[in-house]
Amino acid sequence: MATKKVTITLDESLVAALASAAEEEGIPLSRLVAGAAERELRLRAGRAVVKEWQAENSAFTPEELADARAEMADADAEYLSTTGASAA
Template sequence: MAVKKVTVTLPEELVEALGSAAREDGVPLSRLVASAAESELRRRVGRKVVADWQAEHGAFTLEELAAARAEMAAADAEAFDVSGPAAA
């Protein structure tokens, strides 16, 4: 993928926190910022898909939302192994 250098203005505290996170992860600051931007764009696409679906089929019911939350919690538990000793 081609890259383009840009200039952005961010609060100093945010830049410091991002720099610390990048160093902790052993990645360049630009990679961390690019990853965050990509995540935001994916969330926007997801929200659009949900809005389009609801526009066609109607809003989710409370039961559907509860089932979705339970599925996400189960997926998180599996992905992050929250059943271990630290979770107790």
């Protein structure tokens, strides 16, 4: 994958916290920041799909939202039990 060096401006305390998190994970700071940016883009894409679906089919009911949250919680619990990770 091609990479491009960019310059961004962040609050010093945020940079320190990110650098500490990257060090704890044993990864470069740039990889940590890139991962966060990728997650943001995936979330935006997901929200756009949901918005489009709701525009065509009506808003989700409270029951549908509760069911979806329960499914996500179950999936998270299953993933965390297989990876040994803990919920943040």
